[in-house]
Each structure stands twice: as structure tokens, then as C-alpha cells.
Amino acid sequence: MGLGVEWxxxxxxxxxxxxxxxxxxxxxxDRAIGDSDHGENMDRGFQAxxxxxxxxxxxxxxxALKLAAMALMSKVGGAAGPLYGTAYLRAATAxxxxxxxxxxxxAGALTAARDxxxxxxxxxxxxxxxxxxxxxxxxxxxxxxxAGGDAVAVLAAAAEAAEVGAVTTDPLVARKGxxxxxxxxxxxxxxxxAASSALLLRAAATAAGFPEGSAE
Amino acid sequence: xxxxxxxxxxxxxIAEGAVELAAQMAPDVRFYPVGGTDDGRIGTDLERxxxxxxxxxxxASGDGVVVLTDLGSAVMTAESAAEFCSExxxxxxxxxxxxxxxxxxxxxxxxxxxxxEVKAAAEAVRFGPEPAFGPxxxxxxxxxxxxxxxxxxxxxxxxxxxxxxAAKIAGGLAGMDVEATVNGAxxxxxxxxxxxxxxxxxxxxxxxxxxxxxxxxxxxRRLVEQGFGEI
Numbered sequence: 200m201g202l203g204v205e206w207x208x209x210x211x212x213x214x215x216x217x218x219x220x221x222x223x224x225x226x227x228x229d230r231a232i233g234d235s236d237h238g239e240n241m242d243r244g245f246q247a248x249x250x251x252x253x254x255x256x257x258x259x260x261x262x263a264l265k266l267a268a269m270a271l272m273s274k275v276g277g278a279a280g281p282l283y284g285t286a287y288l289r290a291a292t293a294x295x296x297x298x299x300x301x302x303x304x305x306a307g308a309l310t311a312a313r314d315x316x317x318x319x320x321x322x323x324x325x326x327x328x329x330x331x332x333x334x335x336x337x338x339x340x341x342x343x344x345x346a347g348g349d350a351v352a353v354l355a356a357a358a359e360a361a362e363v364g365a366v367t368t369d370p371l372v373a374r375k376g377x378x379x380x381x382x383x384x385x386x387x388x389x390x391x392x393a394a395s396s397a398l399l400l401r402a403a404a405t406a407a408g409f410p411e412g413s414a415e
Numbered sequence: 416x417x418x419x420x421x422x423x424x425x426x427x428x429i430a431e432g433a434v435e436l437a438a439q440m441a442p443d444v445r446f447y448p449v450g451g452t453d454d455g456r457i458g459t460d461l462e463r464x465x466x467x468x469x470x471x472x473x474x475a476s477g478d479g480v481v482v483l484t485d486l487g488s489a490v491m492t493a494e495s496a497a498e499f500c501s502e503x504x505x506x507x508x509x510x511x512x513x514x515x516x517x518x519x520x521x522x523x524x525x526x527x528x529x530x531x532e533v534k535a536a537a538e539a540v541r542f543g544p545e546p547a548f549g550p551x552x553x554x555x556x557x558x559x560x561x562x563x564x565x566x567x568x569x570x571x572x573x574x575x576x577x578x579x580x581a582a583k584i585a586g587g588l589a590g591m592d593v594e595a596t597v598n599g600a601x602x603x604x605x606x607x608x609x610x611x612x613x614x615x616x617x618x619x620x621x622x623x624x625x626x627x628x629x630x631x632x633x634x635x636r637r638l639v640e641q642g643f644g645e646i
Contacts, residue, residue: 240458272495276458278488281495284461319491376487 201301202350202407207260208252209406211267215245217398228391232378236277237391244275244283259298264291278376279392282316282329283399289315302353306337306344309357313337320375327371327378327385329392335360336400354404361400365393417524418533419445419475421467422517423493424485425458427451433483433517440579441521445475459489464496468506479505479530483517483537505530509537515605516540522586532590539589539603559594562622566632572642575614580643581605587634591627597635 218225218241225238247270257263264287272284293311294300300308313333322328339360340353348356366389373385376392405411420437424430430450438446447467452458471480482497484490490508497506507530509516516537523536570576588595588602595602598611598620613619619639623631 234457236458272461272492274452276452276456276460278491280459280461281488281491285491285495319494 201299202260202305203298203300204257204260204263206300206406207263208257210403211245211248211252211263213402213406214399215249217402218242218245218395221395221398225391225395228389228394231388232373232381232385233391234277234377237279237395240275240277240279241395244271244280247271247274259294259296260300261291261294261296264288264294278320279329279395282320282392285315285319286312286333300350302344302348302350305350305353306340309333309337309340309353322375325371326375327368327373327390327393328375329390329396331368331371331390332361332364332393332396332400335364336396351404351407351409354400354407355409358397358401358404358409361393361397365389365397368393416475416477417441417444417527418477418530419447419471419480420517420520420524420533421447421449421464421471421480421482421493422484422513423459423464423467423482423489424448424450424513425489426485427455429485429513433513436514437517437521440518440582441525444521444524445471446521447471447480459492461492461496461499464492465499468496468500472500472502472505477524477530479507481520481524481530481533481537482506482508483511483513483520484508485513507531507534509534511537511540518582519586519589519605522582523590526587526590528590536586536589536603539585540605559624563624563628564632565620565622566636567618567620568636568639569618570613570615570639572645573615574645575617576608576611576619578605578609579645580638581608583638583643584608584635587638588631591625591631591634593623593625593627593631595621595623595628595631595635597621602631602635 222238222242226235229235229237248267251266251270257266268284268287272280289311290308293308322330324334336357339356343353343356368390370386373379378385422430422433427450430448434446434448449464449467452460482493484493493508497503519540520533520537523533582605585603585605600607600611621632621635
């Protein structure tokens with residue numbers, strides 16, 4: 200038994216709550232090396248996701264993610280809008296009409312999401328962007344899948360790797376996005392997009408029933 | 416009718432201001448400024464950008480729309496919006512600075528250029544003169560042999576060469592298959608043309624190489640003879 204639409208809705212709902220809880224923290228990270236709007240933008244975007252979920256409850260996980268993609272692209276305002284929007288949209292396309300997502304489908308969706316972010320933002324690993332959270336997450340998910348893990352284990356591994364990946368952005372010099380204008384001065388601060396990515400992937404694991412650990 | 420031009424900026428004021436400036440030189444071109452979010456903040460809004468693309472494709476009735484963007488996420492929003500609009504293949508994103516690129520694009524569009532030519536005109540601003548050109552005043556015919564076509568015309572408009580004539584020359588030439596110099600300066604560079612500082616009564620000498628060289632010389636001749644539309 201894999202994950203269904205309840206998981207997808209729970210994930211988005213928990214994402215909205217986590218983003219709201221960490222709003223000030225994301226704003227502070229973005230104030231250091233960006234335009235200080237990431238926390239506010241993401242909070243507004245996920246509130247729009249919640250409104251859309253209430254208006255038209257989705258019937259498949261793919262439909263839920265597509266709905267989230269559209270809301271985020273239109274309401275976030277900053278770079279995170281098209282990036283996360285593309286990620287959720289590509290994941291939704293990968294999941295198709297399926298209502299029972301197993302570990303392989305989930306790993307495939309995570310890969311599609313990461314590839315969407317890379318295609319849209321043209322960043323590579325080490326540029327101090329959300330790719331630094333997503334790429335290790337995808338690799339960890341694939342490893343767990345290869346070792347025979349289930350969907351929950353895949354999500355747990357992805358969340359863990361994304362959190363580690365976000366921390367690894369601290370010393371990096373930004374090569375993409377608004378922070379790249381700062382050059383060397385961007386080192387010593389965590390990338391806000393990598394931080395929010397870790398929150399979202401942790402929410403995915405929690406919504407699937409994996410007990411919360413260090414994220415709290 | 417002409418190619419439509421869409422400006423995607425984080426700021427409503429930037430989008431509208433750039434359009435206000437460029438529209439002066441392109442009265443028949445339809446512009447679609449999209450700046451800021453729907454609640455008036457700094458940011459970009461995919462729905463409104465996609466709507467502008469569709470409006471441009473529907474109303475402007477050229478063979479496409481050309482898009483100028485400001486900072487990085489405006490590019491991403493424009494790319495995403497293009498995927499959602501009715502005819503993604505007809506939405507061309509120009510990799511060019513918003514103000515100079517839009518002016519060059521507007522002038523090219525006004526002259527009836529295709530979407531691909533308008534995009535090229537905008538991008539010619541960004542990439543500047545070919546390396547072989549050298550700085551203004553030194554290009555001449557060195558290394559390229561005799562020009563395929565050339566002409567010398569006396570400026571009759573009272574203001575001489577200023578921003579608008581420079582943009583008309585540069586925008587038009589950038590859309591042609593030609594390499595051209597005007598008094599030695601790169602004919603596709605608004606900045607180089609303006610820096611020639613030629614006034615009424617002074618002469619413009621155009622030298623052109625390539626397939627469209629006679630068309631290019633004729634284009635500049637007509638502009639000069641008509642006083643760039645200022646008399």
C-alpha cells in the first residue's frame with residue numbers, strides 16, 4: 200500500500216504550517232543575502248495553496264501537486280514561485296493519474312521535481328541554491344529505493360539529506376540568484392531556498408507518517 | 416500590424432516606465448508592461464504574464480511576441496508563463512537589458528520586423544559590436560575589404576544625431592543581415608551612434624557588408640532624408 204491523495208493534501212497542509220512557523224527565520228536568512236522576501240512570499244504562496252485545496256479538493260496526488268504548482272507560481276512573486284511551481288508541476292506529471300504511489304513512483308517524482316528546478320533556474324550543485332538541498336535528497340531517495348525501502352523510507356531519507364544539504368550551503372559563495380550579486384559576502388549564510396526546501400521535504404516525510412526528529 | 420512587446424519586471428513602475436520611453440519611438444507597436452504582483456508588491460505574477468503573452472499574440476498580430484525581462488526570476492516567470500500560454504513557440508525571450516533592449520526592439524518592430532528580427536535587435540544591444548569592429552572610429556574597412564555598399568548623407572533634422580535617430584538606425588540595422596558602420600561606429604549600437612555627436616549639416620557615412628548591405632544603406636538614407644521624422 201503506497202501513498203494516496205490524503206498524503207498529498209496532508210503534505211501541502213503541513214508545508215503551509217511549517218512555512219508559517221519558520222516565516223521569520225526565512226525572512227532573516229533572505230535579509231542577509233537577498234531581498235528579505237522569501238519567508239513572506241512562501242507564506243503567502245502556501246496560504247493560496249490552502250485556499251485552492253479548500254475550493255476544489257483534488258482526487259489524486261498528482262492533481263494536488265498541480266494545484267499547488269499553479270498557486271505558488273502566481274502568488275509567491277519571487278524566484279521561488281516559478282522554481283517550486285515547476286518542481287511541483289513536474290512531480291505531478293511524473294505521478295500522472297495514480298492514486299497509490301509506491302517508493303519507485305515517489306523517487307521518480309522527486310527526480311522530476313529536482314530536474315524541473317535545475318531546468319528553470321539553471322543552477323548546479325554548489326551554486327548555493329535550493330538545488331543543494333534537492334540533489335542530495337534525490338540521491339538519498341534513489342539509494343533507499345535501490346535497497347528495497349518503502350515510500351515512507353524514501354521520503355525520510357530525502358528529508359534527512361535535504362536538511363544536511365541546506366546546512367552545506369552555509370560556507371558557499373552564491374553563483375545564482377539575487378545573492379550572487381553579493382559575491383564573497385554571501386558566504387557564511389544559509390541559502391533561504393535550500394532552507395525552505397528542507398522544510399518542505401521534511402513535511403513530506405512527516406505527512407507520510409515518519410516520526411519527526413531533529414526538524415522540530 | 417507589428418510584433419507585440421511584453422516587458423516583465425519586478426516593478427510596475429519599471430515596466431510602465433520602460434514602455435513609456437520606448438513607445439515614443441514606436442507609435443504603432445503594442446506594448447504590454449507587466450510589473451509587480453497583483454497586490455501591488457515587488458515581484459512577478461505568472462498569471463498576468465501569461466495573460467499578457469496571450470493578449471499580445473491575439474491583438475498585435477505580428478508573427479509573435481518578444482519579451483524583455485529584468486532580474487533572474489522575471490526570466491523564470493516568463494519562461495514558465497510561455498509554457499502555459501496558447502502558442503509557446505511564438506513567445507521569444509530576448510536576453511537583453513530592459514531599457515536599451517526594449518528601445519531597440521520597439522524601433523525594429525515599428526519598422527515591420529519579424530519576431531526573430533525584433534529579438535535580434537534587442538540582443539544586439541546587449542552583445543554590442545562584434546569584436547572585429549574595434550572601438551568607435553577605428554572600425555572602417557580594415558580587415559573586411561571594400562564595403563559592398565556605402566553612402567554619405569547630410570543630416571537635415573535640427574537636433575542632429577540624438578537618442579531617437581540613433582535608436583532608429585541601430586534597431587533597423589540590427590534586424591538585417593548586414594554589418595554596417597556609420598562614421599566608423601557600429602551601426603547597431605545606439606550608444607556608439609549617439610557618441611558620434613553629429614549635428615545638423617554634418618554628414619553620415621554608412622559602409623555596409625553582407626547580404627542586406629544595399630537595403631541597409633537605403634534604410635539610413637531614407638531616415639536621414641526624412642529628418643528621422645522630426646521635420
